[in-house]
Amino acid sequence: MRKIGLIGGMSWVSTASYYTRINSIVQKRLGGFSSAHMLIESVNFSDYARLQSNDDWEAAAGLMTRAAKRLEQSGATAILICSNAMHKIYDQVQPEVGVPILHIADCVGDRMVTDGVKTATLIGSRNVMTEGFYRKRLVGKGISLTPPDEERVEEIDRIIYEELMFNQSKRESERTMKTYITNIAKGDVEAVVLGSTELDLIIDTKANILPIYDSTEIHADAAIEWILADG
Template sequence: MRKLGMIGGMSWASTRRYYELINRAVQTARDKRTSAPLLLESLDFNCVYRLRSDEEWQRAAGILADAANRLKDAGAEAVIICANSMHKIYRDLQPRVDIPIIHIAETVGAKMQADGVKTASLIGTHNVMTEGFYRRRLVSYGVDLLPPDMGVVEKVDNLIYDELMQGRATRDAERLLKTVITNQSRDGAQAIVLACTELEMVVDIDANILPIYDSTTIHAQAAADWILGKD
């Protein structure tokens, strides 16, 4: 098996989920005694929290590049960033790291293309829902995305940062996401992309009105496949 580096802490709640999913996938593929060879660089999320300006994003790119290179020096042969929003700096980050960074939106797009999904709604933080860095990756796999509803964008963004990233999952949050997904179905979405690694805390990905493409689950499976040499 190949050794994978994880850049986590953004937030700790989703990083914990990544660790579990990757190990379960490797265990299923091998045997019950097998654990995935992983290295974890857990960042202080407060240092990369709700970035706005170009200067702040450039500073974050430096922080993640340093983390990725520490993982490489420790023996990692590839890296994953356990967060959707931080892939905004992927193009700045990858040239500064000499090992592959497995892009989360690429894994989601490939899965949706394989399933024949043509129209979907993207739900995540403000920058994921409104900026092109994530949307373009999915569109390149033939997925047409519904335009963001700015009222929904603000509500979901606040929910993610003020509750889910602190490990809090409430019934009100579950009701909000259920309403959002129902409305997106009425607007023509064939599927929902949960493009925030914490959203599975309040969305039942296996029993919903639409097929749910949970970025955490898909990214973690791609990471496990890479560890096992299936890429």
């Protein structure tokens, strides 16, 4: 098994989902008492949140680069940043380490291409929905994305940062997301992308009118394939 490194704590809630999914599937595939050979660099997200609110992404990239280097020095052969929003600084971090950082949007996009999906709506935190760093990765794979809806942007961002990152799954927010997805399905799209690693806490990805591409599951699955690949 190849060792993989996770930069987690962004949030700790979703990091637990990564850990659970990776280990449960590795155990199923290898059998017995098998579990993944994995390192976790769990950061204090309050440091990143402060820099994010100050729009100091250079300092945030410095923090994440140091985290990535610690994982590499400890033997990780590939790294995952367990956050969609923090891939804003991916391009500053990847060149600073000698192992690949598996980009979450590339993993999602590759899965959609395999499935033949051409149109989708992206939902997640504000910067994921509105900025180019994430959307361009999907568009670059031939996937057309609907424009962000400002009302949805504000409410989904609030739900993520005020509820889900504190492991709070409120019924009202579940209903809100179900309504959003129902309305999205009325448009000319084939799928919804969950561009937040916490949204699966309140969205049943298997019981919706449209296919749901859950970035957490897909990113974790890419880690599994890396761990179990030969060489």
